[in-house]
Amino acid sequence: MNEDLHQRAQRLQAESLVEGIAATDQAWLGQHLRECADCAREAAATQEALQALRGVPVAVPRDLVARTQLRVRLRAQEAGESSRGNMLLWIITGASWLLGVLSAPLVWRGFAWVGGQFGVPKLVLEMGFVLWWTVPALLAVVAVLYQRTIAQGLAAQGLQRETRTPH
């Protein structure tokens, strides 16, 4: 019976950190944490870990956004701004950026919750989070490079045709 109470306290604690819990549950949890040193210690440790987790990664993607955007823009300029394919590129870049920014807090809460539940090391969580976040941006960069290669291939073909044409 006692065991059930502690399990309930830990479940409520985890839920309160991720999606929030009802006021009655919150009151029950507070009461239990005041009475039970074990659960209180565990709750404090979880909260501390989550706070540490939340403090770090937001700074990482912001920096990555700026750098990725700059890189994509430079590549696009190299490829030639008049190129019609650039429109698609800007759409991909914009979409990946928006998706990243919009989903980052949500995804991170999910990662933090998994970390709290299963005791996943912080570094693994951070790497997973950054990977999740950068994949769309990386796809955009790949799209730019691919487009540029095609443009260069076409230019080379055009040049060859020109030189072969008899006068």
Ligand SMILES: [Zn+2]
């Ligand atoms: Zn307890």
